Amino acid sequence: xxxxxxKVAINYFILFSLLLLxxxxxxxxxxxxxxxxxxxxxxxxxxxxFESPKTYEGVLKIILPHIFAFxxxxxxxxxxxxFTQKRNTKEFTALxxxxxxxxxxxxxxxxxxLEGFExxxxxxxxxxxxxxxxxxxxxxxLFKSILxx
Amino acid sequence: MKPxxxxxxxxxxxxLLFDVFVKSHTMGLSIKTVSTTLFGNADEFxxxxxxxxxxxxxxxxxxxxxxxxxxxxxxxxxLLHQKRNTILVLNIVMLFALLSPITLVAAxxxxxxxxxxxxxxxxxxxxxxxxxxxxxLWELNIAK
Numbered sequence: 001x002x003x004x005x006x007k008v009a010i011n012y013f014i015l016f017s018l019l020l021l022x023x024x025x026x027x028x029x030x031x032x033x034x035x036x037x038x039x040x041x042x043x044x045x046x047x048x049x050f051e052s053p054k055t056y057e058g059v060l061k062i063i064l065p066h067i068f069a070f071x072x073x074x075x076x077x078x079x080x081x082x083f084t085q086k087r088n089t090k091e092f093t094a095l096x097x098x099x100x101x102x103x104x105x106x107x108x109x110x111x112x113x114l115e116g117f118e119x120x121x122x123x124x125x126x127x128x129x130x131x132x133x134x135x136x137x138x139x140x141x142l143f144k145s146i147l148x149x
Numbered sequence: 150m151k152p153x154x155x156x157x158x159x160x161x162x163x164x165l166l167f168d169v170f171v172k173s174h175t176m177g178l179s180i181k182t183v184s185t186t187l188f189g190n191a192d193e194f195x196x197x198x199x200x201x202x203x204x205x206x207x208x209x210x211x212x213x214x215x216x217x218x219x220x221x222x223x224x225x226x227x228l229l230h231q232k233r234n235t236i237l238v239l240n241i242v243m244l245f246a247l248l249s250p251i252t253l254v255a256a257x258x259x260x261x262x263x264x265x266x267x268x269x270x271x272x273x274x275x276x277x278x279x280x281x282x283x284x285x286l287w288e289l290n291i292a293k
Contacts, residue, residue, distance in 0.1 A: 004236065005222075005226040005235055005236050005239060006223070006226055008236055008239050008240060008243075009218075009219065009222040009223065009226065009239060009243070012218070012222075012246075012247065013219050014217060015247055016211060016214065016215035016218075016219075016246075016247065017215065019247070019250060019251070020208070020211045020212055021209050023204060023207050023208040023211055023250075024208060026204055027201070027204045027205060030204055031201050031204075062280065069212060072216070073212070076216075076219070078293055081279055104264075121273035139273055149169055
């Protein structure tokens, strides 16, 4: 009984996580946009469109709650993998590194853009999709494990 | 373990309670006030909610919702797993909690009719989560 109840709770947690990823992607698309130029415009501004550039303080204000939230979210999701057959596998270790590293680059690449390294706009897009992909794959592992084990 | 769970449950109880008060002042808790917040009111010169602000609000709500309910359900299942209605309560609270942000998004982007469903889902999951908190506290401290 407790195990089946925990499985119910984790199943719903997977659904909530999908909603969180979807709302995050919508927000990214709406506020920043997924193209190289839209990312540069968002952070560096555009005089012609009367858009002012972001400041370091402004970016820090946005990423501060995300540093805690990303860490907690990734830890909670990945710790469920310990209860699956993927425990103690190289794949699990790779997922941990991928999730935390992509989250790190997603959060901190805007500072490099503000420093003038425009290439980091690509890093921002790539790390965002890598993070979403890693989490989606982890959720798939959890769902499959609940379904078959 | 007992004082630790008591502390956690007390804080969850306070969060659920004050969340209702905060929502009544920010989003509103009636069909009229929620609609005014989302779509504005030309007669009262109130602007509609900006799309980015709305998406930020929903995104944040989903995060808090999932963390609160995951924590609460873990404690609830641990303490009341022998009761018959535990899984039923768990399913209903989670379904309505899921429905809450989904219907709010549907109300903003598709039809104002979803506002009523959003409010019903909001009050149902809050009531059930409060019940889960109080039932867990009862099981932890009073029941033999």
